[in-house]
Amino acid sequence: MPKSRIVIVLWQLAILAAVLVIWQWGFDWSKALLPKAYVPKILDPYFVAKPSLIWQSFLRLGCLDDSGGFAACIKGNDNNLWLATLITLKNTWWGFLFGSASGIAAGLILGRSDFLARVFGPYIVAFNSIPRIALVPLVILIFGLGDLSKIATAWLVVFFVVFFNTFEGARAVDRDQIAAARLMGASEFIVLRTVVVPSALAWVFASLLPAVSFALIGVIVGEFIGAERGLGKLIIEAEARANASEMMVAIFIMMFVGILLAVVVRSLQSYLLRWQPQFERSM
Amino acid sequence: MMAVPGPSPSPSTRLALAREDRHADAARTRIAVQGLTKRFTSTGREFVAVDDVSFEVKQGEFVALLGPSGCGKSTILNMVAGLLPRSGGRILIDDDTVETGRVNRKVGYVFQRDTLFPWRTVEQNIGYGLEIAGIHKAARAGRVASAIDKAGLAGFAQSFPRMLSGGMRQRVALMRTLILEPEILLMDEPFGALDTHTKLEMHKTLLEIWERERQTVLFVTHDLGEAITLASRIILLSARPGRLKEDFEIALLRPRDPVSLRESAEFGRLYSHIWHSLGEEFRRTRVD
Ligand SMILES: Nc1ncnc2c1ncn2[C@@H]1O[C@H](COP(=O)(O)OP(=O)(O)OP(=O)(O)O)[C@@H](O)[C@H]1O
Ligand SMILES: [Mg+2]
Numbered sequence: 001m002p003k004s005r006i007v008i009v010l011w012q013l014a015i016l017a018a019v020l021v022i023w024q025w026g027f028d029w030s031k032a033l034l035p036k037a038y039v040p041k042i043l044d045p046y047f048v049a050k051p052s053l054i055w056q057s058f059l060r061l062g063c064l065d066d067s068g069g070f071a072a073c074i075k076g077n078d079n080n081l082w083l084a085t086l087i088t089l090k091n092t093w094w095g096f097l098f099g100s101a102s103g104i105a106a107g108l109i110l111g112r113s114d115f116l117a118r119v120f121g122p123y124i125v126a127f128n129s130i131p132r133i134a135l136v137p138l139v140i141l142i143f144g145l146g147d148l149s150k151i152a153t154a155w156l157v158v159f160f161v162v163f164f165n166t167f168e169g170a171r172a173v174d175r176d177q178i179a180a181a182r183l184m185g186a187s188e189f190i191v192l193r194t195v196v197v198p199s200a201l202a203w204v205f206a207s208l209l210p211a212v213s214f215a216l217i218g219v220i221v222g223e224f225i226g227a228e229r230g231l232g233k234l235i236i237e238a239e240a241r242a243n244a245s246e247m248m249v250a251i252f253i254m255m256f257v258g259i260l261l262a263v264v265v266r267s268l269q270s271y272l273l274r275w276q277p278q279f280e281r282s283m
Numbered sequence: 284m285m286a287v288p289g290p291s292p293s294p295s296t297r298l299a300l301a302r303e304d305r306h307a308d309a310a311r312t313r314i315a316v317q318g319l320t321k322r323f324t325s326t327g328r329e330f331v332a333v334d335d336v337s338f339e340v341k342q343g344e345f346v347a348l349l350g351p352s353g354c355g356k357s358t359i360l361n362m363v364a365g366l367l368p369r370s371g372g373r374i375l376i377d378d379d380t381v382e383t384g385r386v387n388r389k390v391g392y393v394f395q396r397d398t399l400f401p402w403r404t405v406e407q408n409i410g411y412g413l414e415i416a417g418i419h420k421a422a423r424a425g426r427v428a429s430a431i432d433k434a435g436l437a438g439f440a441q442s443f444p445r446m447l448s449g450g451m452r453q454r455v456a457l458m459r460t461l462i463l464e465p466e467i468l469l470m471d472e473p474f475g476a477l478d479t480h481t482k483l484e485m486h487k488t489l490l491e492i493w494e495r496e497r498q499t500v501l502f503v504t505h506d507l508g509e510a511i512t513l514a515s516r517i518i519l520l521s522a523r524p525g526r527l528k529e530d531f532e533i534a535l536l537r538p539r540d541p542v543s544l545r546e547s548a549e550f551g552r553l554y555s556h557i558w559h560s561l562g563e564e565f566r567r568t569r570v571d
Binding site (some may be wrong): 059180183199277 | 321392402
């Protein structure tokens with residue numbers, strides 16, 4: 001590891017430690033040292049919990065220190081942390097997958113057909129102007145409180161992001177590359193498969209990373225508004241009991257879910273776009 | 284050289300300095316361009332880019348289409364390739380009328396711009412035409428490997444285009460076209476973006492291939508030295524709108540060596556002779 005990298009990692013660890021220490025003890029210290037009016041509310045554990053409390057909540061919600069044993073605890077709680085995480089992860093993944101697949105397909109078709117692009121253009125612009133979150137209650141009304149409504153919400157959010165990027169990508173394909181392929185005997189379909197898709201792929205991927213976060217946002221909002229299970233539901237329940245540390249547990253788990261999905265997309269991207277300089281591996 | 288009656292017959296200058304190209308004179312006509320015209324509308328105004336151009340290219344001939352920048356050389360070539368609709372006139376390839384959008388398997392095209400597929404390796408770029416023709420990977424491997432060898436790209440089979448120099452990329456582009464064994468080769472300033480040294484190397488490569496395989500070539504360029512080095516005939520176009528101006532036979536001995544040729548007296552004489560005509564066109568372009 002080069003020296004500059006060690007320095008960077010050391011700084012990162014130092015900042016993390018400082019944040020944790022202030023979060024854990026900052027409120028107590030300032031209460032002891034400062035006049036009452038100057039005690040920072042932002043550090044009040046009632047609002048933001050503190051690392052030790054969050055850790056305890058994590059162990060409890062995750063059935064990790066239950067006297068009755070892990071299995072019995074999991075069985076006793078329909079919305080335990082692990083099941084909730086699994087549900088949210090699963091719905092995010094499917095919403096992301098359907099959303100991006102349909103966005104890519106629609107983007108390619110409209111991007112390659114001037115006629116269809118002009119026919120559907122105004123409708124897409126109009127629909128895209130609706131704040132997607134406003135549709136969530138409607139989606140839940142239609143698809144119910146189960147997983148389907150969460151997948152549909154994530155789909156709604158992901159589709160347009162991926163669609164617009166794919167559309168632009170399909171339009172930006174080098175016309176001479178298409179002509180070259182045609183002159184070498186490529187049919188319309190082969191041009192699409194071997195020229196349009198690979199060259200639009202960089203555009204597609206530029207939208208897939210934000211799309212993953214959007215899918216997660218869609219699912220969580222869906223769970224806030226009406227759900228039986230999931231991390232969003234966990235947060236709403238904790239809010240009802242004014243339990244900040246349980247909310248924090250769910251928030252941290254979401255962060256890890258988000259990171260996990262982003263890593264999957266990123267490694268797919270760096271493989272498929274390995275011809276681009278920024279994804280070059282040592283050769 | 285005019286086979287078809289047209290309103291603008293061109294004077295044909297013969298500069299027979301040595302005997303060559305028995306093939307060309309005796310052979311049949313492969314490309315016939317008759318009264319070709321192209322009008323473009325840009326910013327609402329129509330202008331003539333190519334004006335009533337007629338010429339023929341015979342089997343095994345290497346014809347250079349020479350003219351100042353913007354005179355319509357690419358436009359002519361694109362119409363011959365069927366990439367661009369004509370505004371008037373006819374183009375025949377082997378007595379078949381060229382139709383826009385219909386691909387002729389006998390014709391290969393090398394672009395002015397770099398049109399390699401950046402997401403494909405050198406090997407995959409060169410093998411592209413064979414791959415989409417449904418030829419199995421094992422069956423095309425040998426042909427691709429020998430094409431890579433011929434182009435002097437050994438060791439770069441797995442490289443992506445962006446890792447190559449401009450000259451190497453153009454070699455890949457050339458091989459990608461030649462591997463399909465076209466009988467007629469259309470080339471649009473394929474070496475225009477290269478430095479002088481690399482350009483000479485490419486001339487050598489191209490001449491070696493052409494002297495072995497004797498494709499019928501229509502080669503667009505605005506570089507007179509390049510045209511003399513490569514071609515058996517030079518068709519000179521006027522500045523915009525492109526009209527046929529003159530038709531020179533380049534009867535230099537073959538095989539030609541691009542470097543020593545440039546030092547020879549014949550090259551110099553041809554150069555200054557054609558330069559005189561070309562010079563007028565360049566001056567006209569500047570006035571425009
Ligand atoms: N699609 C188009 N629409 C409008 N004008 C065009 C179009 N294509 C070419 N032209 C014009 O036609 C003229 C001839 O263009 P062309 O590309 O054939 O020139 P060229 O001889 O190949 O030049 P160069 O040597 O610079 O490549 C130019 O003035 C150009 O601006
Ligand atoms: Mg040109």
